[in-house]
Amino acid sequence: MRTTREGRAAEPAASAARTKGSSAPEGPIFIGGLDRSGKTTLRAFLASHPRIAIPAVGSNMETYFYGRFGDLAEGRNLDRCLDAMLRYKHVRFLDPDRARIRREFLDGSPSYERLFSLFLIHFAESEGKPRWGAQTGLIERYADVLFAAHPDAKVIHMVRDPRDRYEASLARWPDGRGRAGGATARWLYSTRLAERNLRRYPGSYLVVRFEDLVCHPERVLRRVCQFVGETYSPDLLEMPGAPKHRALLLEGGPANGPTPLSASHIGRARSTIARQEIAFIQLHAASRMRAYGYEVASLRLSAKEMVRFATLEWPDQLARMLAWYGVEAMQQRYPAIVPRRPDPRMTRPAAEQERV
DSSP states (O other): OOBOTTSSBOOOTHHHHHHTTSSSOOOOEEEEEOTTSSHHHHHHHHTTSTTEEOOSSOOOHHHHHTTTTSOTTSHHHHHHHHHHHHHBHHHHTTOOOHHHHHHHHTTSOOOHHHHHHHHHHHHHHHHTOSEEEEEOTTGGGGHHHHHHHOTTOEEEEEEOOHHHHHHHHHHHOTTOSSHHHHHHHHHHHHHHHHHHHHHHSTTTEEEEEHHHHHHSHHHHHHHHHHHHTOOOOGGGGGOTTOHHHHHHHHTTSOOOTTSSOOSTTTTTHHHHSOHHHHHHHHHHHHHHHHHTTOOOOOOOOOHHHHHHIIIIIHHHHHHHHHHHHHHHHHHHHOTTTSOOOOOGGGBOOHHHHHHO
16 A cells, blocks of 8 residues: 555545545535645645545645636647746645646646646545645635636635734744735735635635634534535544644644644734734724634833834835735736746746756
8 A cells, every 4th residue: 555745554546436426525625814824734634534635735826827828728838837837846746747737638628727626636646535625825816716617616714813823924934024014914805805705605615713723623623524525533633644744733832632733822922923013903904803703902002102103113014015915916917917926945947847
C-alpha cells in the first residue's frame, strides 16, 4: 500500500472506482477565508477523512492564474498558463503530469476552472481518494465562477476575530504591508462576500468561526461533515491524515481535549496589539464584528493618544484601507492587466522550469 505526502497509508485507488455509482457525494470542497483564520487546520481535519483529498498547501490557482492568459481554447494561451502554474511551488507540490493535464483539458471545455480542477482531481487519485478539494485564501471572491463550473460544490468560509487574525498575521509577516488599515479592509471584504454568498448559494455555502472550531471541534466537525455530505468519525479529531500540521499545532499551546487545538491565541490581540490599531479595527468593523459574535473592547485612550490617533494614525490607516480596496478592485476586474502574482520566493525561474 502506498503512502501519501503526509506520511500516512493511502486508500487503494480501486476504492475510488468503487464509489462510482454509489449515492455518496462527489462534488469538490473548497475552503476559503483570510490567512490566519483556520483554513489549514480545517483542511487537516477534512483531509483525515478516508474520502477527501485536499492538498496540505493552499492551491491559490484562482488567485494567481484565473483570467490572466486570455482564451485557453488557444493552444498558445494554454501553454503560457501551464508554464506559469508549473513555476509556482504550490502547484508543483501536487506533482502534476503536464502532458496528461494538457491532453485531458483539450478534450473538454476550455475554462480556467476546468483546468484547475484537473490538477486537484489527479492529486486526489494519487491519494487514493474519490473526492477532491482545495484551500485558497479569499476563494470567496470566485464563488460565482466555482458554482458555475461545479454546481455540486461545497464552500466552507473560515472567519476569525479581525483583531486576533491581524495579530497572527503580524506574527507571521512582521513587515507586512497595509498594517491595520489593510487588515481591516480584507476582513470587511471577506465577511461581506460571506454574507452575499450565503444568500446566493444557500445549502452550498457554510461560514465557520475559527473560535468555534477551536473551542467546540467535535460539534463543528459534525456540522461540516453533514454539510459536505460525508460521514463523521471521532477519529477526525486527532488529525491522523495531517501529522505535520498536528505536530505544529501541539507546539502552540495546551491541547483542547483529543484535538491538537489550543485556545491560547483567542483574545491575545488585546494584550499584544497597539491600542490605536485595535481602535481603528473596531471603529470600522464594530457592527460586523458584533454580527459574528465578537465583543467590541472598551478602550481608554489618553487625551494625547486620542489626538495622535485622530491626526496621524487614523488618516494613515484609512489611506491604507482605501488603497487596498482600490488595488483589489483593479486586480479582480482586470486580471490580465493588473494580475496578482505569487511571491517570487514561491516561483521557479522560467529557465529552471525548462530543465524540469
